[in-house]
Amino acid sequence: MSLVVVGSMAFDAIETPFGKSDKIIGGAATYIAWCASNFTPVKQISVVGGDFPQSELDALTNRGVILEGVQVKKEEKTFFWSGKYHLDMNTRDTLETQLNVLENFEPVVPESYQDCEILMLGNLVPGVQSSVIKQMKTRPKLIVMDTMNFWMEIMLDDLLHTISLVDVLLVNDSEARQLSGEYSLVKAAKKIMAMGPKYLIIKKGEHGALLFHENEVFFAPALPLEEVFDPTGAGDTFAGGFVAHLAKTKNLSFENMKSAIILGSAMASFCVEKFGTQRLTEINMDEIKERVQSFVSLVNFDIELV
Amino acid sequence: MSLVVVGSMAFDAIETPFGKSDKIIGGAATYIAWCASNFTPVKQISVVGGDFPQSELDALTNRGVILEGVQVKKEEKTFFWSGKYHLDMNTRDTLETQLNVLENFEPVVPESYQDCEILMLGNLVPGVQSSVIKQMKTRPKLIVMDTMNFWMEIMLDDLLHTISLVDVLLVNDSEARQLSGEYSLVKAAKKIMAMGPKYLIIKKGEHGALLFHENEVFFAPALPLEEVFDPTGAGDTFAGGFVAHLAKTKNLSFENMKSAIILGSAMASFCVEKFGTQRLTEINMDEIKERVQSFVSLVNFDIELV
Numbered sequence: 001m002s003l004v005v006v007g008s009m010a011f012d013a014i015e016t017p018f019g020k021s022d023k024i025i026g027g028a029a030t031y032i033a034w035c036a037s038n039f040t041p042v043k044q045i046s047v048v049g050g051d052f053p054q055s056e057l058d059a060l061t062n063r064g065v066i067l068e069g070v071q072v073k074k075e076e077k078t079f080f081w082s083g084k085y086h087l088d089m090n091t092r093d094t095l096e097t098q099l100n101v102l103e104n105f106e107p108v109v110p111e112s113y114q115d116c117e118i119l120m121l122g123n124l125v126p127g128v129q130s131s132v133i134k135q136m137k138t139r140p141k142l143i144v145m146d147t148m149n150f151w152m153e154i155m156l157d158d159l160l161h162t163i164s165l166v167d168v169l170l171v172n173d174s175e176a177r178q179l180s181g182e183y184s185l186v187k188a189a190k191k192i193m194a195m196g197p198k199y200l201i202i203k204k205g206e207h208g209a210l211l212f213h214e215n216e217v218f219f220a221p222a223l224p225l226e227e228v229f230d231p232t233g234a235g236d237t238f239a240g241g242f243v244a245h246l247a248k249t250k251n252l253s254f255e256n257m258k259s260a261i262i263l264g265s266a267m268a269s270f271c272v273e274k275f276g277t278q279r280l281t282e283i284n285m286d287e288i289k290e291r292v293q294s295f296v297s298l299v300n301f302d303i304e305l306v
Numbered sequence: 307m308s309l310v311v312v313g314s315m316a317f318d319a320i321e322t323p324f325g326k327s328d329k330i331i332g333g334a335a336t337y338i339a340w341c342a343s344n345f346t347p348v349k350q351i352s353v354v355g356g357d358f359p360q361s362e363l364d365a366l367t368n369r370g371v372i373l374e375g376v377q378v379k380k381e382e383k384t385f386f387w388s389g390k391y392h393l394d395m396n397t398r399d400t401l402e403t404q405l406n407v408l409e410n411f412e413p414v415v416p417e418s419y420q421d422c423e424i425l426m427l428g429n430l431v432p433g434v435q436s437s438v439i440k441q442m443k444t445r446p447k448l449i450v451m452d453t454m455n456f457w458m459e460i461m462l463d464d465l466l467h468t469i470s471l472v473d474v475l476l477v478n479d480s481e482a483r484q485l486s487g488e489y490s491l492v493k494a495a496k497k498i499m500a501m502g503p504k505y506l507i508i509k510k511g512e513h514g515a516l517l518f519h520e521n522e523v524f525f526a527p528a529l530p531l532e533e534v535f536d537p538t539g540a541g542d543t544f545a546g547g548f549v550a551h552l553a554k555t556k557n558l559s560f561e562n563m564k565s566a567i568i569l570g571s572a573m574a575s576f577c578v579e580k581f582g583t584q585r586l587t588e589i590n591m592d593e594i595k596e597r598v599q600s601f602v603s604l605v606n607f608d609i610e611l612v
């Protein structure tokens with residue numbers, strides 16, 4: 001199935017308890033594209049400034065990422081974010097945000113993207129996300145949306161509107177609680193699905209992820225790791241693995257979404273092993289298969305009560 | 307396999323965001339016995355005061371719990387604990403502790419318990435736990451130990467000695483970090499297994515449980531619940547389900563421990579539905595089988611990467 005990805009392409013500067021990166025390549029759509037292009041072609045929609053390295057764009061093109069929908073604003077600067085992780089690696093402080101090209105970003109969907117069957121809306125201004133949906137002449141078979149608490153705080157109405165248009169919403173556990181006003185994730189899921197999405201994925205970082213649909217729930221663990229080096233982009237990578245598996249297998253059933261979440265979790269477990277997208281640029285299909293097998297071993301059990 | 311359980315039988319008074327209990331029956335060994343007796347006979351070792359209700363002892367006897375090793379000190383009072391849970395239900399404050407009969411508890415293993423094949427040491431003074439091991443003329447095939455941070459703080463040497471004698475240790479995630487000095491649970495597990503236990507179970511409450519053995523790891527999720535009414539005794543109930551499954555199936559392999567952990571998780575999910583042991587006294591085998599099936603559905607997936 002044809003996959004279109006919308007989201008930021010950016011520079012990040014990251015501090016973790018293990019070290020500090022220079023200004024490196026980041027952005028939700030970048031992580032999604034690096035991850036998803038292991039499995040399926042990607043049609044990318046984003047915006048970068050003249051300072052964004054051509055070599056990075058070429059590297060993505062070489063992996064089958066189509067960049068026709070990526071605007072390059074030569075006179076402007078690329079979106080920049082810097083942050084510092086706490087010792088637990090689950091929480092972080094934003095040190096600096098420079099919106100730059102993102103400030104007035106008006107995405108344009110190229111004609112060649114109109115065959116889109118799966119639309120992945122990476123975390124971005126909700127109005128930008130919905131404008132891409134509006135530009136699609138035929139509604140994609142599946143619209144998947146990632147978002148974050150920031151939009152709940154400053155533009156909740158826009159966010160709720162976009163949420164009402166999508167099929168699958170991805171949030172983390174604290175965002176699910178914030179959005180629903182419910183502490184129990186089961187209750188939160190019911191309230192959020194009543195806002196529109198038929199499927200809800202709640203990401204719990206090192207504690208795995210939950211997929212809700214109607215009265216069903218599926219749980220995917222995170223792989224217990226010796227070290228989480230840099231969690232930046234893990235959620236985007238997870239989303240990239242999720243939509244890529246659906247696109248590649250051409251199957252949008254709840255059962256197949258379970259497998260897609262396992263693949264997303266496996267890909268995210270690579271992402272955190274090095275700074276930025278580096279690990280994602282190195283892995284091969286044998287490593288991915290081996291990692292997926294670790295997830296099978298991790299949760300596989302056989303029980304019969306007599 | 308013959309199962310012997312050691313631990314406290316107590317009175318608890320519990321406050322949660324949902325309500326407040328009177329002085330009700332509690333204690334690690336009580337929860338373990340109520341849970342395990344669904345599956346297998348239990349030989350109990352504990353101590354109570356003259357104030358402990360005969361009706362509770364009779365109810366346990368009726369379920370196949372042998373109380374020959376339970377001392378009744380008629381002139382003394384039963385151990386009492388009261389605590390208050392925070393809104394997240396994962397943390398709690400102790401409001402009051404009256405050791406009473408536990409203060410000078412010297413467990414005596416009855417001759418009829420000497421056939422013990424699985425010994426479950428519920429959370430208790432580490433020296434009391436080790437004294438039971440010492441009294442066993444033949445070492446049980448499997449010794450499982452639960453403990454808590456309190457003993458790490460006030461009698462670490464005794465605790466480390468007891469830990470060195472057991473096969474399976476159960477702790478929660480923060481205790482694993484405290485005991486090992488490692489934040490990563492994978493690293494923590496390696497250090498703790500080097501202290502003696504061949505198996506380590508790390509309980510993560512609503513985030514499930516991990517079983518470590520040599521280089522293998524298994525993850526069991528907790529069932530996502532609409533409401534956790536009272537978490538008291540969930541860890542003890544988990545331990546009770548774990549040892550009961552091993553005892554009933556007479557199989558101490560790593561593979562079977564996975565199933566035992568799922569059963570423990572299923573039983574713990576009942577425990578938290580009502581105050582104290584109440585829910586455990588009501589459930590039947592059909593409900594248990596249905597709950598175990600929920601765990602199968604929760605984590606079952608099928609993935610093939612081509």
